[in-house]
Amino acid sequence: MAIVSNNNARISYSCYYKENRQGEQFVEEHILSFQLSGSLLLNTGSKVYEFNAGDFRFIKRNQLIKFVKQPQPEGEFRSISVHFDQDLLRDISLEYGYTATLPSSESIISLKPGPLLTGYVDSILSLHRDGVVLTRELQALKLREGVLMLIEVEPKLKDILFNFSQPHKIDLQAFMEKNFRFNVQMQRFAYLTGRSLATFKRDFKKIFDTTPGNWLLNRRLKEAHYLIKEKNRSASHVYLEVGFEDLSHFSYAFKGKYGISPSRL
Missing domain, CATH: 2.60.120.810 (Jelly Rolls)
Known part of the structure; x- marks a missing residue:
């Protein structure tokens, strides 16, 4: 308010x-x-x-x-x-x-x-x-x-x-490994790493050999798989934590990657 x-x-x-x-x-x-x-x-x-x-x-x-x-x-x-x-x-x-x-x-x-x-x-x-x-x-x-x-x-x-500087160009791989759980637009990731969106995508391809969207999806699913299988966490608690907005989308993507629904895992 x-x-x-x-x-x-x-x-x-x-x-x-x-x-x-x-x-x-x-x-x-x-x-x-x-x-x-x-x-x-x-x-x-x-x-x-x-x-x-x-x-x-x-x-x-x-x-x-x-x-x-x-x-x-x-x-x-x-x-x-x-x-x-x-x-x-x-x-x-x-x-x-x-x-x-x-x-x-x-x-x-x-x-x-x-x-x-x-x-x-x-x-x-x-x-x-x-x-x-x-x-x-x-x-x-x-x-x-x-x-x-x-x-x-x-x-x-x-x-x-009184530090008015903008984010400078930083280590992209380290930044993404730290922040992949945040569900924000690519423009925001680009800004925080000190890059234009075009430069961000180009640098990302060089480092990860894939697009930011594909890497984020797979990295989040990998983290979710670990939390569910090794830490006994439930899908309903994990999906937001790893960066998904919707439980049904998370379950669909998880089954597509691992061949089994997160609840059965």
Whole structure:
């Protein structure tokens, strides 16, 4: 639920009841988030993070993440998220002379609760409780306040917030082995590896001797076969985890490759 009055809301309040939610997303902008209740699992492909009520987190832009949102028993999942867009950060960089000096490899950073962080989130929550809907101008002021507060709380975030570089060309094979479980468009894979779509497909063919679509299908099925046969996992739990959207499509593709349905395996 957005708490601002325009379609480009950068401050949002999430609330889910009873059942957990899971999925994946491409994190396009930096995010500051606070867990009000319930728990959140974030999986970057190489590390799993868990956040519970009272935890603050900073999530770096330009990465793929799987998530599981779990309400507390007989309760809710609630969180506040603030998204910092690049135009805002460029303006602050020019105004205050902030620049990134060291590269940062951290994807998700846990932030220690303190008066500045708590006060900032409390001010947003009070607006939500009172039913106040922020105008675009007030939202911009609140976002600017958030950026300056983060720098004060965690100075090393300057090296992330004010790094405006785009993804550079990286090891394609290592990236795909790490991220094949994410169900995103080829354009997104290409962007994150620092390539145009045409270059991505050309490089992929050289490395894997097949198309990205065929490789992803077979790699996901191989992983699913391992999880079902060796780890005793059920098909209904595995298909989303390895990157399929639909259980029936997964079962059909699995039987086509292995000659047996995943449930019988």
